[in-house]
Amino acid sequence: MALTSEREAMIWKTLNDTRGKIEPSEYKNYIFGVMFYKFLSEKAQAWLKGVLRGETWAAVWQQDSDKASEFMQRTLGYVIRPGDMFSDWVAAINEDKFNIMMVSDAMVHFDQGVSPEAKNDFAGIFADMDLTSSRLGANAQTRTATMMDWINLMNKIELDEDADVLGDLYEYLIGMFAANSGAKAGEFYTPHQVSDIMARILTAGRENLEEYSLYDPTMGSGSLLLTTASYMKNAGVRGAIKYYGQEWITTTYNLARMNLMMHKVEYNDINLRNADTLNSDWPDGVVDGVDNPRMFDAVMANPPYSQNWDNQNREDDPRFRFGVAPKSKADYAFLLHSLYHLKNDGRMAIVLPHGVLFRGGTEAKIRKKLFDNHNIVAIIGLPEKIFTNTGIPTIIMVLEKNRATDDVLFIDASKGFEKQKNSNKLRQRDIDKIVSTYLARKDLDKYAHVATMDEIHDNDYNLNIPRYVDTFEEEEPVDTAKLLESMKSVSDEERQLTAELKDMMADLVVTHPEDQQILDNLKGVLDYE
Known part of the structure; x- marks a missing residue:
């Protein structure tokens, strides 16, 4: 059943x-x-x-x-x-x-x-x-x-x-x-709608690969890995897809192991680790002084947003050759770690807060290097309140290692959702629109824009989506004649009601001096009006 x-x-x-x-x-x-x-x-x-x-x-x-x-x-x-x-x-x-x-x-x-x-x-x-x-x-x-x-x-x-x-x-x-589970939910869960967008983007045009390797450095319960694999032709074929993932919280790591195996992934194809992704590199990386990282066809991540991390003595870490993320905001550390493990012809997608698009300091320098290196493929703005652990709006950033082109696709999908009791939910048509727009890679009025290198230079590498996608909707012009007619109608109605109220007050019989004073004051107000 x-x-x-x-x-x-x-x-x-x-x-x-x-x-x-x-x-x-x-x-x-x-x-x-x-x-x-x-x-x-x-x-x-x-x-x-x-x-x-x-x-x-x-x-x-x-x-x-x-x-x-x-x-x-x-x-x-x-x-x-x-x-x-x-x-x-x-x-x-x-x-x-x-x-x-x-x-x-x-x-x-x-x-x-x-x-x-x-x-x-x-x-x-x-x-x-x-x-x-x-x-x-x-x-x-x-x-x-x-x-x-x-x-x-x-x-x-x-x-x-x-x-x-x-x-x-x-x-x-x-x-x-x-x-x-409130805030704790962010430790293990990415909504399926977001996973689906990322999976379809990561696998587009690659569904028929005989072998495919996946890596999620902040895997939570492993749903991103499973959703991405589900779009591959050989999903379920033993040995065809290799799953790699890392998770710091032991309980969540256990959830991921169960999740993959209950979706009938053979244990031989699973390689998961319970450890801190940023603290020491894995899989492989620098071994005996030699940099030999393992590379993957697809890397996907939904890391904790703007998390504190130990950024001391990281300058020689090959993962962070574009720069070391600030101590109070590990967003770019997770991004650079993921990019480091991507194959030359691979593709990655990562969920991040909007701040990574425009914050200054070291993050601005990293952003410039990513752009100058042609790594950033697309930036997709999502609606607020679609994650269980935060109400802030987020983005999906898509990156590749070796691109021939240098433009960036901006998609503002922040207004396409279904409002629920305490959250917002992406509908199927919202998901389909995001993916089809990504694949078409063309301008779409008030929704998407392919920005050139010159445009991004002119914006001083600020990648904030409203700078590239104008979603402003002009209000309809006011019909002044209709407005004046409406105001006249309201004024006539007001005069009629005032007259009726005065007639009613004239018929009142007052027996107490204090009540008479209140009545006189009210008549004065009406006469003033």
């Missing part, structure tokens, strides 16, 4: 009903952990069904557990022991034999069974599930009851042969948790 909006809403409501006192930002760690374990367990069972030829996994394990473990590791990269399957948990619940320690023990066994080659993909992936937390319940009995609710809910979600149901649900829930 495919994942419909009705099923999504039902699942989200049920999750909220079982959340209790746990904050959404923490609650997601448990839900995604159970969901991912179900995915791994069912993947293991499907594989075992095809290779055991009638034998049971328990019987094979009992004969030689070491050999059985190695047998599963070679293909899957992990091992789930007999009795630790998600279906074993469900069976125990149905037989009234389930205890939360079954989950705790399964997590320990899972970590022990990860193959050395898959350590980066699986090790510690369930570490954010604190099964002893009092927020799950005051004692083991109540924590067990809470876990049973989650397992029963996940058990209702069936895998579909034709659709990646768990992967789709995972993406949906990431968005819902982001919308309910």
